[in-house]
Amino acid sequence: MSRNRDKSEDKPKRSAYDKALGLLARREHSRRELQLKLRQGGYVGDEASSALDRLGEQNYQDDDRFGEMLVRSRASQGYGPLRLRAELKSHGLSDARIRQLLDEADVDWVASAVTQLRRRYGAKAVTDPAERVRRAQFLLRRGFPAATVRDLTHAEVDELADESD
Template sequence: MSPVPGAERGSGQSDGPDAGRGSGQGKRARTNPKPLSFRTAGSGLSLKMRAVGLLSRREHSRAELARKLAPYVDADNPDELKQVLDALERENWQSDARFAQSLIHRRAPRKGTALVIQELRQHGLPDDQITQIREQLRGTEFERARTVWQHKFNRAPADRADYARQFRFLASRGFSSDCLRRILGEQDSGTLDE
């Protein structure tokens, strides 16, 4: 017997009831290919459900959450966003203090006080909370800067150009110039305990 043309194994062609459907045999079509954050305003998801979805991924500040939810606010009920944010805060789904601690935990080991504070401001945290965090971070900045320096360089600057390069690197990470002078100055005098 001679083989039938097109009946080779894996050709994807069939004479059965699914013939003509293409090579996607056995695959189900996705009913909604868009993720939660890209669904349209008329998709039926409430603001609270959207907020809980965002908060389940990571902590958000109140201002950041308001910005992300603003496109989904119903024009007939503009106070809905404030009510939802208040409810989330009351039910402890959203907390600016928890968000700040989460951001500090992620950023502070590799970044200086200035950059961490700048990021907290961008997320809309209140000034009194930022002042407390700044004092907390300043107490550990020297140790954090020294750890970053040891990880990147771990050697004294060979000359003024190398000193400037190491200084610029640490300054770009947001560490204060006083800390950097102390770290690099200790390297010049060889007094850094390792």
């Protein structure tokens, strides 16, 4: 029977610090995200908190750096500011910091929305109201503000009217 033992029983359990450091070696994580992963791994209480504090003091874990990375990454994937705000909030960043990150982001949100529309639907103008609604819903799901979506979906209609003159 001893041959069928789980091999994990042979190894001593890693410290919370080592576990979190291993996660950070792969990619940036928010403090909240690391806390959740440590809790799921069976690390609770003071051990997890002190490990996260130590990682922060050593500058291995930094919510500001994580936020900057997330904004860059998601914006390059074509997501809008509302989606980014929600994701950053879910990682425990403060509203003030989220506002600052989005303000400092070097992103033209309107151009990004246009790029997403063209990538998904091409450059063809739309006359069908149902198709305009589909396109607007697509942009809203990606996290672009309603005013931007309204302007862009109507802009395509206006361009069609200009072509027919």
